[in-house]
Amino acid sequence: MHMNKFLLFIGISVLLAGCAGTQSERWYGEYNEEATSNPHDIRDAYVNSALLYGSENDDRNANIAVLLPMTGDAKATGNDIKTSVETAFLQKTKPNVKISFYDLSGDKMKRNTILQNVVATNPDIIIGPLFADDAKTLREIKPARMPVLSFTSDILALGDGVMTMNLVPGQSIETIIQQMQVDGTKDIIVLAPNDKSGYLMASVANQTADLYDINIQGLLYYNSETPDSIKDTAMRASLYNTRNAVNTRAREILSDILTKEKNLSLETQVSLNKQLEKISRTETTGKLPYDAILFLGDGEDSKALISFLRYYGVGNHDVALYGTTLWQHSDIASDLALSGAKYATLPEISEDFETLYTSVSGKKPDYIAAFGYDATNLALGMLFSSKSENAYLLDPSGYVGSNGIFRIQPSGISERALRIMALNGSGEPTVFKSAPTNFLKPLYNIHNIDLTHIPEQPISTRGIDPGDYINIPEYLRKKAAYKTKPIGTNYISETTENAQTSEPIQIYASDEDETISNPEFKPIKLESVSRKYLDNIEITE
Secondary structure, three states, rough: OOOHHHHHHHHHHOOOOOOHHHHHHHHHHOOOOOOOOEEEOOOOOOOHHHHHHHOOOOOEEEEEEEEOOOOOHHHHHHHHHHHHHHHHHOOOOOEEEEEEEEEEOOOOHHHHHHHHHHHHHHOOOOEEEOOOOHHHHHHHHHHOOOOOOEEOOOOHHOOOOEOOOOOHHHHHHHHHHHHHHOOOOOOOEEEOOOHHHHHHHHHHHHHHHHHOOOEEEEEEEEEEOOHHHHHHHHHHHHOHHHHHHHHHHHHHHHHHHHHHHHOHHHHHHHHHHHHHHHOOOOOOOOOOOEEEEOOOOOOHHHHHHHHHHHOOOOOOOOOEEEEEEOOOOOOOHHHHEEEEEEEEEEEOOHHHHHHHHHHOOOOOOOOOHHHHHHHHHHHHHOOOOOOOOHHHHHHOOOOEEEEEEEOOOOOOOOEOEEEEEOOOOOOOEEEOOOOOOOOOOOOOOOOOOOOOOOOEEEOOOEEEHHHOOOOOOOOOOHHHHOOOOEEEEEOOEEEOOOOOOOOOOOHHHHHHHOOOOOOOOOOOOOOOHHHHHHHHHHHHH
């Protein structure tokens, strides 16, 4: 679990390329971007370097240093990467290439000493480290032109030849928002963890949605793995209090008319009774001011959120559901409440690498192991290419790796092609849209992000009018007892002169003097409504 959290969260603070600024310029200064063509297969780049690049430097003695935590809390992930590095190296070894492993674990002082000692050996390329702090230290002490293929995504650790093989979560957000645009989504709310990763991902979502002309109608934070916080967030996201008050007011009007109006036609009585019966089956009434929800948390949090959302009257038949790559490590595929949801993820790990890795280690590889295999192949290809180190590593055409295509930007960011998966409750997600196979068309349009913390934004709505959800004779609407007005108004207005936003205007059900105007009104007891029954109806429709 600890290292799953690493893969999911350690790179959140680095969201998109372009933020490393000028510090990487010294490293790739001589690099001139060439025309983009189809990606090279990274598994062939070393073996076929002469064919690809014109010569093979067989006489060169090369040294690769690998920095990984092989003991301590992160040893499982460190050793998985070590296995993938050894697999790639032994598969394509040459006698003049030396690879050395270093256990980068322990306290900071110990790790810093290891890093200094490794740099002193002057390796041709370094694979690792795993974490951002070590990558930052390495960048400070190494020669500027010494390339490093790390596994962190922290933008503050990249540049000056420090690159990452890891997935950048910001690309996942842009990929899924691109899909929202294709799906015709216009208005969304965002549910994000109340922590640093959640703040940064919310910032990316906010700016990316603006680029793709999608309105964020609300941004709510919750405390991850905390049921009470998740429940409260789901209640607010569902606008339960407002929609419950609308339901109560609508039933009050229908009941009052039926009990107090003496000259109703039989047809009107039948209509009003049917409406009252129908509206009394639920606790909430009213259209939501959004048509989709973007979940920025992991699968477990998202499952809990959608469960509580259904409890409060909002399900996958009411709004579209979207997630990020954080869903790919969870068991969400069999959850019927998420049926129809889509999320961005890496392509499947290639069958060739999976078979090879499994035969060596006795278990299937995860994505971080695949990154290690690709890093080793990339390093070997660089060593025997006639190109300069940076020209090879930063090839704009990219490479076909063990789980899709990728290329490294001069800033150190690994740009990876993602696919869109869809859930159907069967236990197996399906590929809704395959990942791109080349970089001939830019995959991403966001390159510079202002990673400021965006405060929580209550859901913007002009309120819900109970009168819009009942049908009563026009002459009755004119009576004061049956008049209605929007409940739950909460929106930001703009003046045409200065376009400055005003404070949200909030009107709650308790503020509505007319909400319950008849003290004798006795609504149907909602305790008799079976939530299980409602859920079954929602699932089977």
